[in-house]
Amino acid sequence: MIMNNLNIMIVGVGGQGTLLASRILGTVGIKKSYDVKVSEVHGMSQRGGSVVTYVKMGEKVYSPLIEKGEADIIMAFEQLEALRWIDYLKDNGNLITNEQKINPMPVITGKAEYPKGIIEKLKENYKGTVSLDALNIAKQCGNTKAVNLVLIGVLAKRTDIEKEVWLEAIKETVPAKFLDVNIKAFEAGYEVS
Amino acid sequence: MKKLMLGNEAVARGAYEAGVTVATAYPGTPSTEITENIAKYDEIYSEWSPNEKVALEVAVGSSIAGARAICSMKHVGLNVAADPLFTASYTGVNGGLVIMVADDPGMHSSQNEQDSRFYARSSKVPMLEPADSQECKDYVKEAFEISETYDCPVIVRLSTRIAHSQSLVQTGEKVEYKLKDYCKNFGKYVMMPAMAKLRHIEVEKRMAALREYSNNSYLNKIEWGNKDIGIITSGISYQYAREAFKDASFLKIGMVYPLPEKLISDFAAEVKELYVVEELEPFIENQIRKMGIKVIGKDLLPVIGELSAAIIKEKMLNTKTEINRKIDLNVPVRPPVMCPGCPHRGMYYVLKKLKLTVSGDIGCYTLGALPPTESMDTCICMGASISAAHGMEKARGREFGKKTVAVIGDSTFIHSGITGLIDIVYNKGCSTVIILDNSITGMTGHQHNPTTGYTIKGEPTRQVDLVKLANAVGIDRVRVADPFDIKEFEKVVREETQVDEPSVIISQRPCALLKYVKYEGALTIKSDKCKKCKLCMSVGCPAIVDLGDRIEINEDLCVGCRLCTKVCNFGAIGKDGDDNE
Numbered sequence: 001m002i003m004n005n006l007n008i009m010i011v012g013v014g015g016q017g018t019l020l021a022s023r024i025l026g027t028v029g030i031k032k033s034y035d036v037k038v039s040e041v042h043g044m045s046q047r048g049g050s051v052v053t054y055v056k057m058g059e060k061v062y063s064p065l066i067e068k069g070e071a072d073i074i075m076a077f078e079q080l081e082a083l084r085w086i087d088y089l090k091d092n093g094n095l096i097t098n099e100q101k102i103n104p105m106p107v108i109t110g111k112a113e114y115p116k117g118i119i120e121k122l123k124e125n126y127k128g129t130v131s132l133d134a135l136n137i138a139k140q141c142g143n144t145k146a147v148n149l150v151l152i153g154v155l156a157k158r159t160d161i162e163k164e165v166w167l168e169a170i171k172e173t174v175p176a177k178f179l180d181v182n183i184k185a186f187e188a189g190y191e192v193s
Numbered sequence: 194m195k196k197l198m199l200g201n202e203a204v205a206r207g208a209y210e211a212g213v214t215v216a217t218a219y220p221g222t223p224s225t226e227i228t229e230n231i232a233k234y235d236e237i238y239s240e241w242s243p244n245e246k247v248a249l250e251v252a253v254g255s256s257i258a259g260a261r262a263i264c265s266m267k268h269v270g271l272n273v274a275a276d277p278l279f280t281a282s283y284t285g286v287n288g289g290l291v292i293m294v295a296d297d298p299g300m301h302s303s304q305n306e307q308d309s310r311f312y313a314r315s316s317k318v319p320m321l322e323p324a325d326s327q328e329c330k331d332y333v334k335e336a337f338e339i340s341e342t343y344d345c346p347v348i349v350r351l352s353t354r355i356a357h358s359q360s361l362v363q364t365g366e367k368v369e370y371k372l373k374d375y376c377k378n379f380g381k382y383v384m385m386p387a388m389a390k391l392r393h394i395e396v397e398k399r400m401a402a403l404r405e406y407s408n409n410s411y412l413n414k415i416e417w418g419n420k421d422i423g424i425i426t427s428g429i430s431y432q433y434a435r436e437a438f439k440d441a442s443f444l445k446i447g448m449v450y451p452l453p454e455k456l457i458s459d460f461a462a463e464v465k466e467l468y469v470v471e472e473l474e475p476f477i478e479n480q481i482r483k484m485g486i487k488v489i490g491k492d493l494l495p496v497i498g499e500l501s502a503a504i505i506k507e508k509m510l511n512t513k514t515e516i517n518r519k520i521d522l523n524v525p526v527r528p529p530v531m532c533p534g535c536p537h538r539g540m541y542y543v544l545k546k547l548k549l550t551v552s553g554d555i556g557c558y559t560l561g562a563l564p565p566t567e568s569m570d571t572c573i574c575m576g577a578s579i580s581a582a583h584g585m586e587k588a589r590g591r592e593f594g595k596k597t598v599a600v601i602g603d604s605t606f607i608h609s610g611i612t613g614l615i616d617i618v619y620n621k622g623c624s625t626v627i628i629l630d631n632s633i634t635g636m637t638g639h640q641h642n643p644t645t646g647y648t649i650k651g652e653p654t655r656q657v658d659l660v661k662l663a664n665a666v667g668i669d670r671v672r673v674a675d676p677f678d679i680k681e682f683e684k685v686v687r688e689e690t691q692v693d694e695p696s697v698i699i700s701q702r703p704c705a706l707l708k709y710v711k712y713e714g715a716l717t718i719k720s721d722k723c724k725k726c727k728l729c730m731s732v733g734c735p736a737i738v739d740l741g742d743r744i745e746i747n748e749d750l751c752v753g754c755r756l757c758t759k760v761c762n763f764g765a766i767g768k769d770g771d772d773n774e
């Protein structure tokens with residue numbers, strides 16, 4: 001039983017498939033009989049913009065939003081997005097970040113520079129940081145689209161929620177024909193230390 | 194068992210349980226998923242209407258004919274539907290009529306931040322505001338009861354964080370709703386002065402009755418806590434306030450118009466200090482002040498943007514949580530961009546090259562105003578591109594007109610562009626209008642529209658023929674061009690902007706995200722042929738990356754649309770293995 005709410009943020013670039021990840025997390029919350037709120041933004045920002053989803057679960061959840069310094073876990077699909085949202089992490093929170101880089105338009109057009117050494121800086125300053133090449137791990141599992149399941153695997157290991165609950169939630173959420181790849185990806189993420 | 198549902202999905206469920214049989218809408222973030230979800234119920238006739246005015250009129254007709262009808266739109270949609278709204282308030286209903294309107298505080302996907310609650314007051318229509326998905330479902334059902342009991346349309350207002358948050362919903366049974374009898378009643382449904390004068394009296398009587406209802410309804414409720422501080426709040430603001438003021442007393446308002454004045458007075462009398470917490474305008478606050486009650490509200494809270502628990506804590510409780518930024522790296526912004534493979538990109542490449550003034554409109558193509566394309570000069574509201582281009586020409590003369598075009602998406606053209614085009618013909622304008630026919634309503638996430646040939650339920654239907662339509666209103670020069678054939682497209686635009694008569698160019702190529710659109714997959718840049726001239730960067734595709742010492746194509750993003758190959762003078766871009774270039 002978690003005494004306080006479990007606050008998770010999923011951040012990435014519009015089109016990266018963050019919505020499936022939030023559906024799985026939401027299902028896990030229901031399975032644990034928690035109150036759950038998931039807040040996502042549809043529309044404009046899904047066209048390659050910076051996107052964030054808030055997932056909150058616990059005894060009773062009021063605001064669907066997570067405020068700065070309140071996230072237990074931030075799960076980032078992209079490095080720069082990890083950096084953009086890092087102020088939302090609790091002091092002893094976990095940051096799980098994919099090492100993928102996607103250049104935003106100002107970088108593409110040469111108006112700005114993609115910051116160097118993001119992962120190193122994050123690790124230096126936030127003890128609970130885990131970084132991984134989730135895209136490559138997903139590829140090895142058989143489908144690059146399974147990046148979200150790799151990251152969820154890493155996340156699952158860092159909560160008090162039993163592994164079986166996660167597996168059940170995945171089975172209920174993922175389409176049957178992709179289930180094997182996704183379970184493989186989850187397991188691979190679960191092993192990441 | 195409880196289900197996790199989006200606020201919009203819960204509205205759809207509420208409509209189903211209430212026995213709704215007609216649902217109409219024009220898409221618009223954050224309201225779109227309401228009707229997408231309703232359309233999944235076989236028992237409910239659903240439609241994407243051409244615009245919100247039509248959508249509401251269809252729903253009004255269904256209500257008069259005896260059905261329960263629901264009509265959904267985003268906040269600015271209610272401006273378009275305002276005309277039928279104000280008079281439907283007079284006619285009242287037969288079967289229940291509920292209007293869903295979704296506001297967008299913070300403007301996540303909108304051109305303004307208007308507060309729809311004022312529409313309820315000025316049209317004299319009651320308005321409810323749920324605070325989570327369960328209430329979305331319950332309030333929609335209650336709204337139908339109110340509509341039929343008090344003989345009026347009822348507006349249910351959502352905001353982005355309600356519409357697009359998922360929370361737990363206990364579903365219920367569908368009520369068996371029988372069509373009400375249809376009886377001709379011109380005193381009630383023919384709004385000419387003589388009848389409307391009598392109906393206005395009925396409207397005022399009903400509002401008085403609704404004020405009583407508001408005082409006694411479960412929609413407005415007090416949650417007692419510590420009585421030093423009392424909070425009056427509604428909708429999403431309730432959730433934020435609950436988190437900010439942990440043990441205060443709350444009056445949670447579910448019916449924001451008309452307000453429960455007696456309940457408010459009673460609540461105010463019991464607490465030491467009274468706060469009103471609401472997003473955007475001081476709508477509730479000003480009405481309470483008018484009652485002679487002292488409150489603290491917008492003197493502390495902003496009228497701009499969304500609220501949050503943190504903002505409330507900072508502004509009302511003076512407790513700011515300091516977060517010290519530990520990493521001093523610059524974080525470049527990541528604005529939305531046109532997708533790789535987007536047909537609009539080819540068109541903007543040409544417009545930018547020709548340095549035209551572009552009277553713009555709303556849709557995915559609005560992104561063409563941002564770098565690197567930066568070729569849209571105006572964007573006001575749906576349809577304005579065409580009429581504003583006409584106004585520009587009338588203001589500055591024909592020579593200016595020759596360097597000006599209007600660009601408008603297919604869905605937007607049908608929504609409200611056609612009337613502007615008729616104006617140009619009628620009033621002897623010479624503007625060139627480019628209709629971006631990408632075979633879908635793109636921005637809001639792929640809805641069908643009258644130009645796509647399919648209904649909301651995916652059934653084939655008669656398609657509007659844009660060429661014939663333009664011809665029929667008096668445009669003789671209508672050209673169809675492929676925006677990825679940039680040479681030809683440029684030629685067409687040059688010719689049409691020069692002629693001294695109005696013209697329409699239909700830029701035709703389907704959205705790259707449509708399932709049936711299959712490009713060949715990622716291209717690469719051949720380093721032996723590439724001269725690093727960066728001309729390919731000028732198309733502004735997010736898949737082409739300048740690495741300093743070389744240009745590279747991101748294979749995860751590139752779809753292989755080949756637009757960039759057409760600007761490369763050295764044949765350096767292609768598919769691995771195709772050597773005939």
Ligand SMILES: Cc1ncc(C[n+]2csc(CCOP(=O)(O)OP(=O)(O)O)c2C)c(N)n1
Nearest residue numbers: 220221555556557602603604605634635636
């Ligand atoms: C009155 C009004 N209704 C709805 C919207 C939401 N909206 C913005 S653009 C758009 C449609 C865009 O479709 P289309 O014109 O086909 O262009 P595309 O996005 O496909 O390029 C909609 C529904 C709005 N801004 N204003």
